[in-house]
Amino acid sequence: MVVVPRIGTEFAGYRIEALIGRGGMSVVYRAENPRLGNKVALKLLAEELAADESFRERFVRESRTAAAINHPNIVTIYDAGDWDGVLYIAMRHVDGDLKELLRRDGPLPLETALSVVAQVGSALDAAHSRGLLHRDVKPANILLDPPSEPDGLPHAYLADFGLTKHLESRSGITASGQFVGTIDYMSPEQIEGRDVDARTDIYSLGCVVFECLAGTTPFRRETDVAVLWAHMREDPPPVTELRPDLPAAVDEVVATAAAKDPADRFATCHELVEGLRAAVEGVPVARTRAVPSPQEPPTGVAARPPRSRRRWLPLWAAAAGLLVGAALGGVAAMLLTSSDTKIVAATGPSPTPYDQILINLIPPSLHKSCRPTDRLTLDFNSSIVCRTGGRDVRRVQYNRAQSGRLMNEHFTKRAVAEGLATPGVALSPVNNCGSPPGLAEWHRVGKAGHRVVKPGEEPDGRFLCYRQNGWAAIEWTDNRRDVYSMAYGQDLGRLYSWWMKRAGPIPTD
Numbered sequence: 001m002v003v004v005p006r007i008g009t010e011f012a013g014y015r016i017e018a019l020i021g022r023g024g025m026s027v028v029y030r031a032e033n034p035r036l037g038n039k040v041a042l043k044l045l046a047e048e049l050a051a052d053e054s055f056r057e058r059f060v061r062e063s064r065t066a067a068a069i070n071h072p073n074i075v076t077i078y079d080a081g082d083w084d085g086v087l088y089i090a091m092r093h094v095d096g097d098l099k100e101l102l103r104r105d106g107p108l109p110l111e112t113a114l115s116v117v118a119q120v121g122s123a124l125d126a127a128h129s130r131g132l133l134h135r136d137v138k139p140a141n142i143l144l145d146p147p148s149e150p151d152g153l154p155h156a157y158l159a160d161f162g163l164t165k166h167l168e169s170r171s172g173i174t175a176s177g178q179f180v181g182t183i184d185y186m187s188p189e190q191i192e193g194r195d196v197d198a199r200t201d202i203y204s205l206g207c208v209v210f211e212c213l214a215g216t217t218p219f220r221r222e223t224d225v226a227v228l229w230a231h232m233r234e235d236p237p238p239v240t241e242l243r244p245d246l247p248a249a250v251d252e253v254v255a256t257a258a259a260k261d262p263a264d265r266f267a268t269c270h271e272l273v274e275g276l277r278a279a280v281e282g283v284p285v286a287r288t289r290a291v292p293s294p295q296e297p298p299t300g301v302a303a304r305p306p307r308s309r310r311r312w313l314p315l316w317a318a319a320a321g322l323l324v325g326a327a328l329g330g331v332a333a334m335l336l337t338s339s340d341t342k343i344v345a346a347t348g349p350s351p352t353p354y355d356q357i358l359i360n361l362i363p364p365s366l367h368k369s370c371r372p373t374d375r376l377t378l379d380f381n382s383s384i385v386c387r388t389g390g391r392d393v394r395r396v397q398y399n400r401a402q403s404g405r406l407m408n409e410h411f412t413k414r415a416v417a418e419g420l421a422t423p424g425v426a427l428s429p430v431n432n433c434g435s436p437p438g439l440a441e442w443h444r445v446g447k448a449g450h451r452v453v454k455p456g457e458e459p460d461g462r463f464l465c466y467r468q469n470g471w472a473a474i475e476w477t478d479n480r481r482d483v484y485s486m487a488y489g490q491d492l493g494r495l496y497s498w499w500m501k502r503a504g505p506i507p508t509d
Contacts, residue, residue: 137204191232462477
């Protein structure tokens with residue numbers, strides 16, 4: 001049973017303001033953090049989940065990783081824990097979602113649909129590169145911030161990774177025989193209880209693409225059993241039957257994304273998005289193989305197991321196993337965004353005194369592209385994002401920690417999350433970023449920028465650098481000013497050169 005606190009009361013230090021949603025195993029409230037004055041979405045899980053030791057361990061593990069993530073299209077996790085025997089998670093509060101938008105407006109304009117799908121695809125590819133699945137991709141889990149300008153596009157966030165499990169969790173069925181997912185977007189392999197991998201999320205995203213363009217799900221049937229059967233045996237109808245204004249090539253893209261056999265689907269969400277964009281623009285696009293050979297394993301994504309004969313479950317068994325899942329909310333994902341995603345400086349409130357302190361440490365040449373944004377975690381009192389749009393660096397974010405201890409704890413979590421360190425083990429120095437992933441002691445700040453730490457000198461901080469999904473990233477700390485920063489670019493060499501010249505923070509003494 002899910003604990004239901006009264007409106008106006010406090011839970012785990014958060015003041016409950018309103019009920020947002022309710023599921024079979026969780027309830028979500030809008031709440032206020034009195035300590036910071038910001039709004040959060042507070043999810044409380046059913047008490048029996050806290051009694052499940054394996055679930056509790058998974059909750060703790062994924063929540064720790066979630067505290068270190070910073071992907072522009074994944075909802076930020078602020079806090080998670082156990083309060084009087086109830087597991088909870090506090091995350092960024094976003095008012096709208098894609099389900100609400102589709103219900104209100106029907107099919108989306110093509111530009112809006114492409115933008116939303118590209119952003120969600122970027123988030124999924126990031127999770128897949130870390131070996132994580134979402135397994136419940138649907139419009140209700142795609143939150144939308146309205147555009148800041150009248151003709152702008154919404155910012156999409158993929159939420160509720162409550163069904164996220166590591167790829168070693170093989171099937172789409174829980175130990176109790178329940179389905180994990182929502183039937184309108186559920187892949188055939190989930191329904192049949194077969195092994196699942198990243199292509200399960202691609203199938204669900206294909207169903208979302210159909211709904212964005214057509215205004216309805218691909219398989220509308222009178223019963224749940226009929227929907228399940230259609231996912232297993234029927235092809236999605238052509239989108240152009242409902243949207244004759246769209247090019248016929250769009251039908252092929254949706255059919256590929258929602259193919260019954262995972263091997264026939266797109267290999268990545270990025271490929272799906274590129275295919276959709278090419279179909280709309282009438283440009284041919286080359287497809288990669290859905291399943292690389294053993295000599296060419298996909299980065300971070302489990303290779304497809306040998307194909308076995310498809311097991312068709314009796315309809316009564318499929319119907320009996322159905323349960324719409326909702327739970328955990330933790331996710332581990334890298335910091336990077338696909339090249340499809342528009343990286344824009346965040347718009348936020350007027351700078352606070354903490355923001356102004358941080359702004360004073362940022363190189364003046366970046367100031368015109370910088371805006372305050374949501375705090376990285378509760379351990380930080382200010383975050384500033386700068387969209388340079390330059391050739392060397394596309395985006396950089398500066399974060400001022402409440403203390404050096406908290407900043408370095410966060411950095412260590414990031415190193416562990418990226419697979420560059422082991423919990424409890426000291427970070428090993430690596431001298432350069434030439435062969436990422438590299439992890440090294442940070443370069444001391446000098447008048448001309450960053451200079452290499454000389455033997456015997458105490459470093460002012462640390463940095464880590466890596467490449468993933470076509471992006472390069474550098475993250476670093478400044479122990480003298482308690483500032484943690486991260487920068488992204490297309491080329492690690494140019495990004496590193498920019499960082500060495502003047503990445504900030506600038507010296508103040």
